[in-house]
Amino acid sequence: MTNDTTNSETHSETGAFSDPIDAVRPDDLRLEKFLPYRLSVLSNRVSNAIADAYSARFDLTIPAWRVMAILGRFPNLSAADLVEQTAMDKVAISRAVSILIKNDYITRSEDLADRRRQVLNLSELGRDVYERIVPLAQQYENDLMGSLSADERNQLDSIIEKLMARAQDWANRGLID
Amino acid sequence: MTNDTTNSETHSETGAFSDPIDAVRPDDLRLEKFLPYRLSVLSNRVSNAIADAYSARFDLTIPAWRVMAILGRFPNLSAADLVEQTAMDKVAISRAVSILIKNDYITRSEDLADRRRQVLNLSELGRDVYERIVPLAQQYENDLMGSLSADERNQLDSIIEKLMARAQDWANRGLID
């Protein structure tokens, strides 16, 4: 597994050149220290584990579960409202909703005031599932957070906010440079 | 931002109610505070921004770029070695490699000692691209990290390690419960 035999610790002095021309060569990128990469690996590990748990027990995908999580707290939302709350896109919401309806986890009713809108709610069954799944989710959260100290938990919270804001900037203002 | 109003700090003491019936209702889950969700949103934002940058400038996908990043530091790896280094799976590596070869970014040569293995390396062109893309990646990294203090950067580093280890446990020991 962890055979780091080839890990050349030090900044690769490929040739041991004294020649300044060599200065053009950029430092190597250490992928395992590269934040975007680490975030991606971490997020995938966590999401996959949880997705397995949800699907094994409730036959729910993550997008579907997210929709339920929001509807559990905020009844009578439309799909557009969900888009706003979840940072998922239209299509993902639409698909999740249609699965949930097929499973009778949520109900859909027309909004008489605006007949384009559809008002969504957890069904009896859906609330049932919701109430069993929330503790499960919290258990995962607690287990993750349990590996951190109280200080670290607070730090993480504010760090994530900052990184999120910066990444959001990228999307808005266009990319760097 | 940091509104912890509903954070019931203590381990949910489900009892303590005057009306036991009511005890059945779980606390709502606040998706926007749920770590797996936040990680996923953050990671996606970051990855998408960077993927755009790479593909716009070098016609590279993220998996392909990762392969190049590793080969830039460690020449003469096989696909299996790459699997180990990148936490990507066989198939993803195989696909990335075949794209990179088509683009003449890497070369593939048979390993005479073991004719199943193929030894991979950056081509001239590939190293060229590598040397231009590394600074770009570092720029993104710096920009992200720039939103944090030096302390926070260190904290983040160790927090990620801890979370990663915990999530890894899940995968190994099987899920919680």
Add this chain to the structure above:
DNA sequence: CGGCAGTGGTTACAATTGAAACCAATCTTA
């Protein structure tokens, strides 16, 4: 009213991803 821009939501299609089957070479062991 009549048209036309904007919104809510779904459908259709292409690209990406994942899982399992697969081929070929090597290693093991009898």
Add this chain to the structure above:
DNA sequence: TAAGATTGGTTTCAATTGTAACCACTGCCG
């Protein structure tokens, strides 16, 4: 050295996801 197990890597097929086009309805403006 032959048979089965293992390893390196690719292919195939299904599921997931993203993008763009689309339909139905509303709201606005002449």
